[in-house]
Amino acid sequence: MxxxxxxxxxxxxxxxxxxxxxxxxxxxxxxxxxxxxxxxxxxxxVSTRPYPGVDARLSRYSYLVSLLPRRIVDDLGLRFAVRKRAVSSYTPEVRGGRHTGLLVDAGASARTRAAFARLTGSEREYESWQRFYGMTQRVAERVFPTLTEPLPTREELRTRIGDDAAWQALFERPLGEAVEAAFDDDLIRGVVLTDALIGTFARAHDPSLRQNRCFLYHVIGGGTGDWDVPVGxxxxxxxxxxxxxxxxxxxxxxxxxxxxxxxxxxxxxxxxxxxxxxxxxxxxxxxxxxxxxxxxxxxxxxxxxxPAEGAQLKVNMLLRRLPALRDREVDPREAFSGTFHIAEGYGALEDAYRQADAGELPHRPPSEIYCHSLTDPSILGPELAREGYQTLTLFGLHTPARLFTEDNDAARTALLRATLAELDAHLAEPVTDCLAHDADGRPCIEAKTPLDLDAELRLPGGxxxxxxxxxxxxxxxxxxxxxxxxxxxxxxxxxxxxxxxxxxxxxxxxxxxxxxxx
Missing domain, CATH: 3.50.50.60 (FAD/NAD(P)-binding domain)
Structure with missing residues (x-):
């Protein structure tokens, strides 16, 4: 020694x-x-080239940036930048026998208002959306600066927020109460709730408030709640x-x-x-x-x-082209540039939780997807970018580690198949038909379960x-x-x-x- x-x-x-x-x-x-x-x-x-012979550098595990304070970048003189996503989110839905959806364009309020009206038939839910996220932004503006200061006491933070209704909604009462009070539409409720379930196995009314804590960290980043794309x-x-x-x-x-x-x-x-x-x-x-x-x-x-077990499926894909959507009113380049929500209605999320809690893989696995390369094509080699290749990152919810302990490989395969089927239900062509292939002829797709993340990164239970x-x-x-x-x-x-x-x-x-x- x-x-x-x-x-x-x-x-x-x-x-x-x-x-x-x-x-x-x-x-x-x-x-x-x-x-x-x-x-x-x-x-x-980290960024890696996971597919042999393919010049695409993917963010293999974590993939978006929200909570990194500008202060750290400036203090350390980092040569690092992020880009805003053109679209906040798109959520497809089948209503009245037709394929439609909700496109939230953070930079175009009139367009977003029209999208809410197209989905629900009125503007009421849009007004509720504006009020709800106005509240979270005010909280974000007050809480985010404290994250690089000594810990405030509970009362100091409450005083700093200065909004008892917001404090109750986010810190004291199960988040589901605030979501249900603010919104009537099941799909819109689900879109809001998803930020409370990223990597967190909980339900809207969980008395532990685990979902509230997860939601809070997902809406306070930078004082705005924006989730940005790391350049490179x-x-x-x-x-x-x-x-x-x-x-x-x-x-x-x-x-x-x-x-x-x-x-x-x-x-x-x-x-x-x-x-x-x-x-x-x-x-x-x-x-x-x-x-x-x-x-x-x-x-x-x-x-x-x-600790609370991990509860996510992480999938990386490289496509030769983006698939067309069944909702013909939305350009796939817009739909996939933001967060593309799949099977994330409020009721669907509750169903998935109940099934997973009972020891079953969710029958309709909820997930969200985005395309890094639409905002930042620098991660693709010049030839891939020229030919229109795109990356897709998928993050699945409500898949706790316990579902994989008996046979991780079999459960991963089954879950991936079911997850892609949910996505395909809203596409004009199967996503697997669009996959690129590596130098050995294998499709460019990889999936990581909570147990995979534990083995590779030593994350407890993923x-x-x-x-x-x-x-x-x-x-x-x-x-x-x-x-x-x-x-x-x-x-x-x-x-x-x-x-x-x-x-x-x-x-x-x-x-x-x-x-x-x-």
Whole structure:
């Protein structure tokens, strides 16, 4: 066993949050070592070419950006940009025997108003939509700036929001109550509810308010709730972060798997396996980007109570062309550039939840889809872009990890088949007829279940948030920044921190501030 030099800070995991922390700390003059298990940095925020011989660089796991504060980009001098999506969402529907749908164009209110009227026969639901999302935007404008500050108390945050009706709707009562009070149309209710179910297995009236917490983080990003496309793919962000950390003096070591952490609260030792075999490095602080389950294992402690399991299917596709829609009034280039909702009516979401909760794959799997390459064609090689190839990213809901434990491969195949069938019901041609093929003649499509994400990224049960999301205010034991553990010099800097989840860099920033504040 070798013993390397001591560092001020050792960071376990080179995901985007770990890299944010490394860059801030190194810029502040701290000596920093990042230890990454895989052969590359980025964690779940990476771009890869998953199809042999095909020049398409896809955001393989996480894929859109909303919660990343501009402050972090500016502080670290990142060469990274996002683009707005031209259309917010499109939701197809069959009504009265005809194919129709709801196109929400955030930049054209008159057009969106007309789309609501076409779907429902009146403008009443559009007015309700404006009021509801006006409320969420006001909350976003007040809450988002607090995410990079020390945790407010519950009452401080409530006072800052300054709207008791909004506080009750989002923080106190099950979200389903607010959705049902605001909207009458089943499809529109479902479109609103989906933001509460991304990677979260819950129902509209879940008394745990798990759905409220998920919804909140999906509507406060940037103070607007916009979900933007990372130019160059998600890997462009983590590559920029790695460059910033190295430029500031941080050392990043890949293919180094941390196997144990020992601490007395003042100093720590981190053991890891690398090319040279087993090594130990000393540190004043250890920041952990892995899930709390993994941190407990490294400390040799009892794991925390099992976190809420992951509940998503992630599918990446490369198409030779976009399929035509059965709704002939909507251009597929618009429909797929925003969030394309499938089987996400309010009643359909409840049915899918009940079936999954009973141990069955949903009969009509709900999912949402978008096309990165319509907004940012730079992820495609020049020839693919010239020939009209497009990417599709699909994110399925209400598919908890427990559904895959008996036979992951068989369940994945069955779920993918059923999910694509739901999409095909609204297309003029099967999406599989549009798939590109790789150099070996295989269709360019891959699917990841919660168990796949656990195996590849060590997300507990495939939980993309590492554990249940928390409201962004202080609770017993959360500490000043929401990154603290029971060990004074061991901090969480990943999604498992309070105000974690999503591609935000916020836990990394806050862990760095906790260190620098000391």
């Amino acid at each position: 070798s013993h390397s030099d001591a560092y001020d800070v050792v960071i376990v995991g080179g995901g985007h949050n770990g890299l944010v922390a490394a860059a801030y700390l190194a810029r502040a003059g701290r000596s920093v070592l990042v230890l990454e298990r895989l052969g590359h940095t980025g964690g779940a925020a 793919g998600m890997g462009a962000l983590t590559d920029a972060l790695a460059d910033a950390a190295r430029a500031a003096g941080a050392r990043i070591a890949t293919e180094c798997e941390v196997t144990a952490i020992a601490t007395d609260g003042t100093s720590a030792e981190v053991r890891y396996e690398g090319e040279a075999g087993e090594s130990t490095v000393a540190a004043r602080y250890v920041l952990v980007g892995a899930a709390p389950r993994e941190l407990a294992r490294l400390l040799g402690e009892e794991p925390p109570a099992p 939980n993309i948030f590492h554990r249940d999301l928390a409201f962004p205010y202080a609770q017993e034991g959360t500490g000043r920044w929401g990154v603290e553990t029971r060990h004074a010099n061991v901090l969480l800097c990943g999604a498992g921190a309070v105000r974690g989840g999503g591609v935000s860099g916020i836990p990394g920033h806050n862990a760095a501030m906790a260190v620098l504040g000391e």
